[in-house]
Amino acid sequence: MIKILFVCLGNICRSPLAEAIFKQKIRENGLESKILCDSAGTANYHVGESPDPRTIEVANNHNVPIQHFGQQFKKHHENEFDYLIAMDYSNKSNMIRELGGESNTLFLMREFDPQAKGEDVPDPWYGGMNGFENVFQILDRSTDEFLHFLKEKHNL
Ligand code: 4NP
Numbered sequence: 001m002i003k004i005l006f007v008c009l010g011n012i013c014r015s016p017l018a019e020a021i022f023k024q025k026i027r028e029n030g031l032e033s034k035i036l037c038d039s040a041g042t043a044n045y046h047v048g049e050s051p052d053p054r055t056i057e058v059a060n061n062h063n064v065p066i067q068h069f070g071q072q073f074k075k076h077h078e079n080e081f082d083y084l085i086a087m088d089y090s091n092k093s094n095m096i097r098e099l100g101g102e103s104n105t106l107f108l109m110r111e112f113d114p115q116a117k118g119e120d121v122p123d124p125w126y127g128g129m130n131g132f133e134n135v136f137q138i139l140d141r142s143t144d145e146f147l148h149f150l151k152e153k154h155n156l
Pocket of ligand 1: 011045
């Protein structure tokens with residue numbers, strides 16, 4: 001089983017949406033027995049909470065089921081997941097601090113975005129629904145490419 005953890009700051013906007021979108025792609029590709037994914041936040045502000053209502057709304061708008069309870073990213077996750085996917089550079093540096101150093105399991109989500117490789121997935125928290133729709137589009141195409149990468153790399 002290949003295990004993926006998507007990570008943002010609060011674990012109520014970007015990473016649970018990445019998780020939900022990726023889970024749907026895993027199902028659509030019949031890969032439920034090969035790939036699993038989860039999400040976490042580097043901060044502890046929203047531990048135990050459901051995704052932000054705007055995250056749920058944008059997922060619903062695209063018929064993507066979403067259910068998650070916030071959890072904080074911790075060092076032990078490095079041993080439990082094969083890929084740690086940070087939404088932005090700030091998340092990545094917070095993760096490196098928590099891990100006590102760089103990790104070859106750590107990637108940025110938009111390393112897989114064919115349109116803007118390596119940029120941040122913007123934090124939509126202070127904006128309106130159009131920011132969430134923008135995040136959805138970024139995550140949809142980045143997770144497509146990421147799934148393609150996994151299929152090639154692991155012969156799925
Ligand atoms: P996320 O967005 O990191 O994509 O879940 C945020 C959620 C909450 C906060 C910041 C960003 N916050 O400051 O509470």
